[in-house]
Amino acid sequence: MSILRCEQLSKQYRMGEVTVQAVDSLTASFTKGEFCTITGPSGSGKSTLLHMLGGLEQPTSGTVYYDQENLFAYNDDQLSVLRRRRFGFVFQAYNLVQELTGEENILLPVMLDKQTPDKAYLAKIVDILGIKNRLTHLPSALSGGEQQRIAIARALANKPSIVFADEPTGNLDAHAGREVLSLLKHASSELGVTLILVSHDLNIAEQAERVIQLEDGKIVFDSASTGN
Numbered sequence: 001m002s003i004l005r006c007e008q009l010s011k012q013y014r015m016g017e018v019t020v021q022a023v024d025s026l027t028a029s030f031t032k033g034e035f036c037t038i039t040g041p042s043g044s045g046k047s048t049l050l051h052m053l054g055g056l057e058q059p060t061s062g063t064v065y066y067d068q069e070n071l072f073a074y075n076d077d078q079l080s081v082l083r084r085r086r087f088g089f090v091f092q093a094y095n096l097v098q099e100l101t102g103e104e105n106i107l108l109p110v111m112l113d114k115q116t117p118d119k120a121y122l123a124k125i126v127d128i129l130g131i132k133n134r135l136t137h138l139p140s141a142l143s144g145g146e147q148q149r150i151a152i153a154r155a156l157a158n159k160p161s162i163v164f165a166d167e168p169t170g171n172l173d174a175h176a177g178r179e180v181l182s183l184l185k186h187a188s189s190e191l192g193v194t195l196i197l198v199s200h201d202l203n204i205a206e207q208a209e210r211v212i213q214l215e216d217g218k219i220v221f222d223s224a225s226t227g228n
């Protein structure tokens with residue numbers, strides 16, 4: 001069952017006289033619960049595509065449907081509520097609030113949404129990610145891998161149906177990167193979350209069930225459509 005779909009999605013950036021076609025009439029669909037990586041060279045449009053799929057950036061043309069609903073037919077407030085409740089985001093720079101402890105960072109999206117934390121669910125995430133003894137620390141007292149695990153817990157805190165991750169291991173060394181990726185993958189599959197992950201690293205891309213490769217804003221390979 002398709003949970004997310006984009007049709008003829010395009011994004012152009014105008015830089016003075018020059019127009020950059022970052023994403024070019026791209027059509028794709030993502031199945032509930034799948035783990036898909038989007039790979040391709042620098043500048044191929046991976047982040048731009050991910051941001052549009054996650055409703056963070058408006059396309060120049062084309063549509064994104066989440067659960068059959070056109071994301072960009074929502075107004076800004078409706079879209080931010082949908083993003084907060086249904087989507088989780090993980091970025092290369094962990095983007096933790098430095099003044100808050102690990103636990104407070106994880107709870108932030110739940111608090112912002114004025115929801116009551118589901119303690120049992122959060123305990124499960126903390127357990128899967130192995131961060132129980134890191135919850136009272138400030139980000140400055142955590143390693144990069146630990147900060148990213150807190151950021152992943154934060155992305156999962158609102159029980160999203162899709163997690164979007166953009167180069168989540170980009171700031172980590174190879175060992176920490178592998179560990180974070182494997183935890184993100186494990187947490188998503190345990191919780192039935194769809195994971196769409198951008199990485200230019202083929203070792204990472206290969207760990208997904210499905211690999212989409214971009215070049216010049218277009219799909220040049222999709223393992224889902226070749227049966228590979």
Ligand SMILES: Nc1ncnc2c1ncn2[C@@H]1O[C@H](COP(=O)(O)OP(=O)(O)OP(=O)(O)O)[C@@H](O)[C@H]1O
Nearest residue numbers: 013015020022041042043044045046047048049200
């Ligand atoms: N805000 C922007 N303004 C102008 N051009 C942009 C902007 N964002 C992206 N671009 C251009 O769009 C193209 C695609 O960029 P994008 O960041 O999506 O690539 P990417 O595949 O994520 O690259 P990387 O692997 O380096 O992160 C590039 O040519 C980039 O310069």
Ligand SMILES: [Mg+2]
Nearest residue numbers: 046047048166
């Ligand atoms: Mg990028």
